[in-house]
Each structure stands twice: as structure tokens, then as C-alpha cells.
Amino acid sequence: PQVTSNPKPMHLGMFEIGRALGKGKFGRVYLAKERKTGFVCALKVLHKNELQTGRVETQLRREVEIQSNLRHPNILRLFGHFHDSKRVFLIIEFAGRGELYKMLRKAGSFSEPRAASYVAQMASALSYLHKKHVIHRDIKPENILVGSHGEIKLSDFGWSVHAPTNRRTTLCGTLDYLPPEMLRGDSHGEKVDLWSLGVLMYEFLCGNAPFEDTPIETQKRIVKLNFKVPDFVSPEAKDLITRLLRLDPDKRLPLDQVAQHPWILKHCSKPQTAREKQRNNHQR
Numbered sequence: 359p360q361v362t363s364n365p366k367p368m369h370l371g372m373f374e375i376g377r378a379l380g381k382g383k384f385g386r387v388y389l390a391k392e393r394k395t396g397f398v399c400a401l402k403v404l405h406k407n408e409l410q411t412g413r414v415e416t417q418l419r420r421e422v423e424i425q426s427n428l429r430h431p432n433i434l435r436l437f438g439h440f441h442d443s444k445r446v447f448l449i450i451e452f453a454g455r456g457e458l459y460k461m462l463r464k465a466g467s468f469s470e471p472r473a474a475s476y477v478a479q480m481a482s483a484l485s486y487l488h489k490k491h492v493i494h495r496d497i498k499p500e501n502i503l504v505g506s507h508g509e510i511k512l513s514d515f516g517w518s519v520h521a522p523t524n525r526r527t528t529l530c531g532t533l534d535y536l537p538p539e540m541l542r543g544d545s546h547g548e549k550v551d552l553w554s555l556g557v558l559m560y561e562f563l564c565g566n567a568p569f570e571d572t573p574i575e576t577q578k579r580i581v582k583l584n585f586k587v588p589d590f591v592s593p594e595a596k597d598l599i600t601r602l603l604r605l606d607p608d609k610r611l612p613l614d615q616v617a618q619h620p621w622i623l624k625h626c627s628k629p630q631t632a633r634e635k636q637r638n639n640h641q642r
């Protein structure tokens with residue numbers, strides 16, 4: 359039988375560190391290349407004294423465990439981690455075109471075809487995660503990166519948990535994406551990601567989130583479903599947004615129906631093969 363060499367422990371020396379990509383949550387991120395294979399990745403450096411080390415170690419092991427069996431083109435991979443005396447290193451898939459939220463801020467808002475393509479990719483990634491009973495719980499532009507072919511990569515699983523749960527995260531960061539059930543601290547399931555997908559779609563098309571306001575006002579507006587879709591948004595897009603932003607989680611449009619929604623099909627019809635074109639033209 360083939361003797362498999364036991365995988366060598368990972369350590370910093372096995373990587374050539376490139377330019378700094380920026381500051382992610384908790385630490386700096388660098389472009390890195392594995393010396394032996396030339397494999398390019400992102401290396402995130404976390405300083406142990408900034409992390410409550412005990413818990414993080416188990417959390418990281420669990421994350422790598424969850425993510426090592428997640429394989430999807432729109433989900434960013436966490437390949438592994440290792441540490442030295444002072445630091446923890448995460449080996450992460452490199453997203454060649456960086457942060458979606460920076461593109462959104464620069465563009466102001468996205469065209470309907472571009473937004474539809476992103477919503478379709480998100481629906482595909484979320485459908486994959488939910489089938490594995492993983493809920494992301496933190497869908498927002500800041501957690502989406504863009505690959506070198508323009509495809510989006512859902513990231514930052516540091517906060518995903520197995521469904522169902524009512525573990526409250528520290529509500530640091532924006533409240534804009536929180537569904538009413540999480541604001542109320544009720545137990546919640548995978549449908550929280552459907553709400554956030556609706557908020558994300560709204561922000562793609564309008565440039566701001568639907569309930570954007572002061573923190574207190576935002577919470578009031580979310581639980582009262584107090585938002586308005588501007589008139590420049592097409593009726594089909596508005597229809598999809600309103601089918602996702604429903605107070606009752608069970609009334610939110612399921613992901614397989616998101617992928618089949620007229621607005622998505624209109625903008626994301628698969629490029630037809632020549633034969634399909636020929637067949638369709640004959641049928642016309």
C-alpha cells in the first residue's frame with residue numbers, strides 16, 4: 359500500500375510572506391506563498407495576547423473543522439491554522455479582487471444585472487451552507503470578498519454557528535442586517551440569512567441599508583418593518599426584496615425560489631450553448 363507521509367506540521371517558515379493585504383478582524387492579513395508548491399494564499403496573523411487564547415484555540419479548531427468540509431465556489435476557504443509562541447496564523451483562500459463593500463462604496467450602488475448576479479451567487483452559497491445546517495448569521499457587504507474572476511466569496515465564518523441557536527453574539531458592528539428575531543433574542547434558525555440577503559440586495563441597489571438610522575431608530579424600524587424601496591428600483595427587484603424582508607421567518611422566500619425569481623432569471627439566465635440557442639430560435 360502507498361505509504362502516505364504523515365503531513366508535516368505547518369509553520370511560518372514554509373511560507374514566503376508578501377505584501378500586506380490590510381487589517382482584518384483581530385489582525386493583519388498578508389499575501390503568502392507556500393514555498394514548496396508555490397500555492398498563493400492569505401495569511402492572517404492574530405496576536406495571542408489579544409485573544410482569550412483558551413477559547414480561541416477550541417473555536418479555531420471547530421472553525422477549521424466546519425470549513426474544511428465546506429467546498430463551494432462562493433465560500434472562502436479556511437485551509438488551516440498554526441501558531442508560534444506569540445501568534446496564531448490562519449491560512450485562508452486568497453480573494454484576488456478584495457472587498458465587495460469597498461467596490462459598493464466607490465460605485466455608490468450596483469446596476470440591477472450586477473446586483474442580481476451577486477444575489478444569485480449568495481443564494482447558491484447560503485443554500486449550500488443551510489443544507490449542512492450551518493447558518494452564517496453575519497451576512498453583510500463587509501464579509502464578502504471578490505475572487506480574481508469577479509465571483510463573490512462569502513467569508514468570516516468566525517461567527518457562524520450550527521442551527522438552531524439563540525446564542526447572542528456581542529452586537530458589535532452594524533445593527534442594519536439583524537433580523538427582528540435576533541433583535542428580540544428569540545431562538546432563530548437558518549432563515550436569519552434570508553432576511554440579511556434581503557437587506558444586502560436592498561443595499562446593492564440603493565447604496566444604503568433599508569433601516570439605516572441611529573441605532574435606536576434602526577431597531578424600531580426593523581421590528582416594525584419600516585422601510586421604503588425607492589422608485590428607481592425595478593418592480594421585479596422590489597418584489598424580491600419584499601419577499602425576503604418579512605417579519606415572520608417562515609414567510610421569507612426560500613432560497614431555491616430566490617434562484618428562480620423572475621428578477622434573477624431575467625439577469626442571470628445561464629449563457630446558452632450554441633445548440634440551446636439554435637433550438638430556442640427554431641421554437642420562436
Ligand SMILES: CC(C)n1nc(-c2ccc(NC(=O)/C=C/C(=O)c3ccc(F)c(C(F)(F)F)c3)cc2)c2c(N)ncnc21
Binds near residue numbers: 418516
Ligand atoms: C484585508 C483583506 C481585505 N483581506 N482579508 C482577508 C481575509 C479573509 C477571511 C478571513 N477569515 C477569518 O479571519 C476567519 C476567522 C475565523 O474563522 C475564526 C474562527 C474562530 C476564531 F476564534 C477566530 C479568532 F479570530 F477569534 F481566532 C477566527 C480573514 C481575512 C482576505 C483574503 N482572504 N483575500 C484577500 N484579501 C483579504
